[in-house]
Amino acid sequence: MSQTKQGLAFTPLYRQVRDMLVQRLIDGAWTPGSMIPSEFQLAAELGVSQGTVRKALDAMTAEHLLVRRQGRGTFVALPEESRILFQFFRLIADDGTRIFPESRVMDRQLAPASADERALLGLGIDEAVWRIDRVRSLGGTPVISEQITLPAIRFEGLAAMETIPNNVYALYSEHFGITIGKATEKLKAGAADARTAARLGCTAGDPLLVIERLATALDDTPVEHRVSYCRTANFHYRLDL
């Protein structure tokens, strides 16, 4: 647990500790929902001070990987609705209400990956993908039509599943051992095509908010590509700068 500080590749100790602890999440040594050892235990085990462990744990808390509760302990974050709502789902009713959307799966297919999909998900030439097509409703009204693409190799049991639950990040975690760590979104305005318009109860050509998301696992490998077409008549995408 020591390192010469000169040279161009200096990594602070708290960062090394953070990386080691994230590795435990990747390896599944610490599972979602479980309590991890206390700061002092980790400090003793790793041979660093408690303050250094704290700095690593604080960083992981900021990444939403851990949840700390005074008096109780530190826990591995769960992909529960409240967390998704806070971290990943930014569509909010115009009156400020936050609701978790319901989903209706329209289609699910296993197919060879297109060139675009291979590039986005880092797949080889012969790899396949799952494509999930669903409609999401907020307060009973269909608002989002979205297509999700997953690398087939990481979701091998998916064919056997009867239904796909509403919270897919909980599915990835519980059934496939994949934790989504980060995601990048690109937003554009687009026009509704006939099929999407029919789904969302609007007219073809109506403007839609188009959200393209690439989500990565804890090891920063791409896991999910998603394009969402959103009717923003009564909802908006909110962001603090």
Added chain:
Amino acid sequence: MSQTKQGLAFTPLYRQVRDMLVQRLIDGAWTPGSMIPSEFQLAAELGVSQGTVRKALDAMTAEHLLVRRQGRGTFVALPEESRILFQFFRLIADDGTRIFPESRVMDRQLAPASADERALLGLGIDEAVWRIDRVRSLGGTPVISEQITLPAIRFEGLAAMETIPNNVYALYSEHFGITIGKATEKLKAGAADARTAARLGCTAGDPLLVIERLATALDDTPVEHRVSYCRTANFHYRLDL
């Protein structure tokens, strides 16, 4: 610099220090670009430890209020292009390039505030606002049409100004002593009206990304309301989750 820790209104010491230092920015005791005292000097002056001052300064750095440079010192952040580009301007070329937009002011008016404007900017019944209408271009092509609304009382010298510079946050800071601290954005999809379409070189009815921003000063009072209509044919709004 001490406080009983029981009771419901406990505020950590580093937070109190942070608030005191932000007050110096509000009061203008520390001006943008200037170097502030070292951690040890502040600690001695405020009667707290250097570690507590550091935690306050780190928080302010995270808020983009300060810039720290190892070996040089800690400086009050400037509303310079690079900072705006990083913190406030999220429209990026599809190839990933970040450019600072040029602006062309189409109109500037002083008028009584509408009911909506009064509500958004926290104004009284007889207050006036400035309305600035401009077109912004990226790499020579007009991409954004936006309307900015400012409380007239906070921008009294604006009538005398010949031109309005491209970087309005630098203007607010340098000419009116107002530092924008935070902003909230609401994104929707909308259709171009005839005037906006003519400005942006598209067709009326084309989908546009509509960004509504409310920016607040360091003391959390609203300062600027802005609605931007963006053509996203070759650009997108990017965000990390």
Added chain:
DNA sequence: AAGTGGTCTAGACCACTAA
């Protein structure tokens, strides 16, 4: 009462910058 995270302190040493 015991164990946890949250705060605060004091001091050491390293790395970077400028004079």
Added chain:
DNA sequence: TAGTGGTCTAGACCACTTC
């Protein structure tokens, strides 16, 4: 060489939760 921020340590006490 002096001064700055960046990292790391060791230890104290407080607040919250559970038993």
